[in-house]
Amino acid sequence: MSDRTSPPIVTPASEINQRTTNEQSAPQPSRHFERRSFLKGLGVAGAALSAAPLLRVGAEAEDRSGSLSRGDAAILRFVAAAEIIESDIWLQYNELAGVQDGEVSKLASKLIPGYPSMVTGGNPDYTEDVKQLDEDMDQYISDNTEDELSHEVFLNAYLKSKGADTVNLDAFRTLPASQAAGSNKTFGRITNLTQLSVHTDWWTRYRSRNGNPDFGDKFRHAIPTLAVGQHTAIPRTDADVSNSSFLQAVANTAGFHFAWIEQGGSSLYPQLAQRATNVEVLRILLSIGGTEICHFQTWQDKAGNVIPAANVIDPVTGVSVTFPDLNSPPLGGENFQTNLIMPEPTVFLSRQFPPCSIIRPTETKGAAMGAVQALTKDGLFIGQSKLFFELLQDLAADADDARRGGR
Numbered sequence: 001m002s003d004r005t006s007p008p009i010v011t012p013a014s015e016i017n018q019r020t021t022n023e024q025s026a027p028q029p030s031r032h033f034e035r036r037s038f039l040k041g042l043g044v045a046g047a048a049l050s051a052a053p054l055l056r057v058g059a060e061a062e063d064r065s066g067s068l069s070r071g072d073a074a075i076l077r078f079v080a081a082a083e084i085i086e087s088d089i090w091l092q093y094n095e096l097a098g099v100q101d102g103e104v105s106k107l108a109s110k111l112i113p114g115y116p117s118m119v120t121g122g123n124p125d126y127t128e129d130v131k132q133l134d135e136d137m138d139q140y141i142s143d144n145t146e147d148e149l150s151h152e153v154f155l156n157a158y159l160k161s162k163g164a165d166t167v168n169l170d171a172f173r174t175l176p177a178s179q180a181a182g183s184n185k186t187f188g189r190i191t192n193l194t195q196l197s198v199h200t201d202w203w204t205r206y207r208s209r210n211g212n213p214d215f216g217d218k219f220r221h222a223i224p225t226l227a228v229g230q231h232t233a234i235p236r237t238d239a240d241v242s243n244s245s246f247l248q249a250v251a252n253t254a255g256f257h258f259a260w261i262e263q264g265g266s267s268l269y270p271q272l273a274q275r276a277t278n279v280e281v282l283r284i285l286l287s288i289g290g291t292e293i294c295h296f297q298t299w300q301d302k303a304g305n306v307i308p309a310a311n312v313i314d315p316v317t318g319v320s321v322t323f324p325d326l327n328s329p330p331l332g333g334e335n336f337q338t339n340l341i342m343p344e345p346t347v348f349l350s351r352q353f354p355p356c357s358i359i360r361p362t363e364t365k366g367a368a369m370g371a372v373q374a375l376t377k378d379g380l381f382i383g384q385s386k387l388f389f390e391l392l393q394d395l396a397a398d399a400d401d402a403r404r405g406g407r
Contacts (some may be wrong), residue, residue: 065164085375091145115187193234202263254307267291
């Protein structure tokens with residue numbers, strides 16, 4: 001297991017010197033940091049996130065929105081940051097369990113400074129366990145990774161074309177990588193996939209015929225033990241690979257985490273689209289959001305194939321996880337059978353209306369900040385700096401302040 005107290009693999013910017021290890025809460029944004037240091041120009045031609053000099057402007061300076069409204073620019077900057085975070089997650093999964101044909105690694109090397117262009121060869125044992133959920137999992141992982149890379153680059157390129165500031169999170173690639181075979185072991189990460197608290201209430205939420213989180217409804221977890229403690233979704237070292245029963249539990253955790261990531265994007269884009277002013281910005285949000293829904297439907301289907309296992313103990317942390325038979329009580333039955341991948345009709349807009357099959361939630365109030373809080377509670381940012389949390393929450397606050405037709 002990577003030592004979370006050891007120095008980061010990549011030396012952070014000089015101002016990044018404070019760590020937080022609490023996955024349940026993050027520092028509130030002070031709005032007095034140099035956020036413009038992470039907003040930079042991006043060339044449309046060959047739109048790569050280069051290591052060009054970062055702007056050094058105080059927080060009191062207004063972010064450039066160019067020909068876009070301030071709200072539209074803020075929305076696009078936030079989803080660009082979210083896509084950078086997503087691509088960091090998926091690159092880690094792709095290295096270990098994706099197709100090793102070089103397509104994704106070559107693309108990533110052109111977009112991310114210092115990312116290796118050579119394939120890692122993957123981790124055959126982990127890949128095989130992930131493929132217990134579906135034989136095509138490696139292809140799906142690579143396709144998903146490529147999609148997220150394309151999203152982040154397009155969004156930044158579009159912002160630049162309109163004269164607006166873009167987002168660069170390269171300074172936060174400071175977290176240690178997996179040290180298991182198949183990982184780019186010395187490349188710093190933005191996200192932490194080894195200490196996750198994965199919420200699986202989306203499984204029951206999308207199968208509910210009378211509940212919707214937009215109405216304040218709560219849902220039970222399909223895998224309750226995944227939401228308790230900190231679980232790894234990737235092998236941390238080769239020692240994890242040598243323990244076959246534990247490695248399958250790690251692969252199962254990844255299977256549910258894949259869907260958890262994408263159900264968030266499925267909601268985020270339609271939530272923020274309701275605040276967009278420009279029709280072209282609305283088109284972007286609806287078009288990219290549609291692919292997030294495709295991702296979620298794929299991963300929801302595969303999660304239903306996890307291998308049941310009882311009380312699997314992490315040999316490093318001692319945390320326990322149980323993967324029940326999802327076709328048996330307390331789940332099971334017509335509404336919870338594992339081959340259901342379409343959203344069941346449920347309440348929408350008003351309980352006076354008949355049930356409707358929908359993405360949920362789609363309530364727009366606090367959507368961006370809610371996404372940040374969910375990502376934080378997942379444990380993805382354990383080990384990140386205070387400055388990272390401040391920047392992310394500040395971007396979210398700006399996106400949530402956007403109003404259709406307003407400044």
